Amino acid sequence: MTSTYEPDQVRPSGDRRSLPVPDGLDGMRLDQAVSRLFGLSRTAAAALVEAGDALVDGVARPKSEKVDAGSWLEVTLPAPAAAPQVVPQAVPGLRVVYADDDIVVVDKPVGVAAHPSPGWTGPTVIGGLAAIGHRIATSGAAERQGVVHRLDVGTTGIMVVAKSEQAYSLLKRAFKFREVEKRYHAIVQGHLDPLRGTIDAPIDRHPSHDYRWAVVSGGKPSITHYDTIEAFPAASLVDVHLETGRTHQIRVHFSTLRHPCVGDLTYGADPTIAARLGLTRQWLHARELSFQHPGTAEQVRFVSEYPDDLQRALTILRD
Incomplete structure (x- = not known):
């Protein structure tokens, strides 16, 4: 039938x-x-x-x-959950790198989400900015107002948030049309072959694990460029340039190559290496963000240094 x-x-x-x-x-x-x-x-x-x-x-x-x-x-169907609310909350380690009437650029510490979401009760960038008096653009969903891109909870580094409505619109467009330069540093297991290359593989939700993403036929186009900076006996420090910005893109792409980010147990990293380096999360850092300022039209660039846990792990690898 x-x-x-x-x-x-x-x-x-x-x-x-x-x-x-x-x-x-x-x-x-x-x-x-x-x-x-x-x-x-x-x-x-x-x-x-x-x-x-x-x-x-x-x-x-x-x-x-x-x-x-x-x-x-x-x-x-279950009743729809109420939208998470932004609660002003001081976030230790959240550093404002730059702020004006249009944007605020922060250096996000580990363990902090970009914005509230169902099931997340920890600190957020938006809540932290509200706690120190930053007014954020009202565009977007209530819990994501001003957010034009995100970093994973376990990923540290540079992130920009829109304060004015014009900045929100222009930055959203810039990210959509790949006009923002996003560079990450990652330490991945093993040695990449070739040492410099491009990973072009579509990403979508994992077919059997809700909390994971995967390379899936028919997924969204996802492109990652990488260049090896330094090689160690069992790992490599790589510079990563994102052409697209899918959820967990770097973690998924390198895991698919069987070179997961060191410490990323969710995507198959060796727990013994993570323990030796003292890592409790993936070695992945949003190193640099460059874009046209939505208010002045000038090209601006922001860089973040490695946080203590990643620097310690890197030092151990070099010794």
């Missing part, structure tokens, strides 16, 4: 939605089908199925059961 899915066949009733399984999902696991159809993470979809909130032809099924095209799927 087959059926063609049309958008107007989705009939919401409160938070309950019903629709036939499209031909393209025939034979897929129930939790995967729910994830695809309703934009949920695999974990959230599996929890929903296990709670009995996903019925196939009126009957609750195991999450691993395969669905047939044309079967009627009824799903009760």
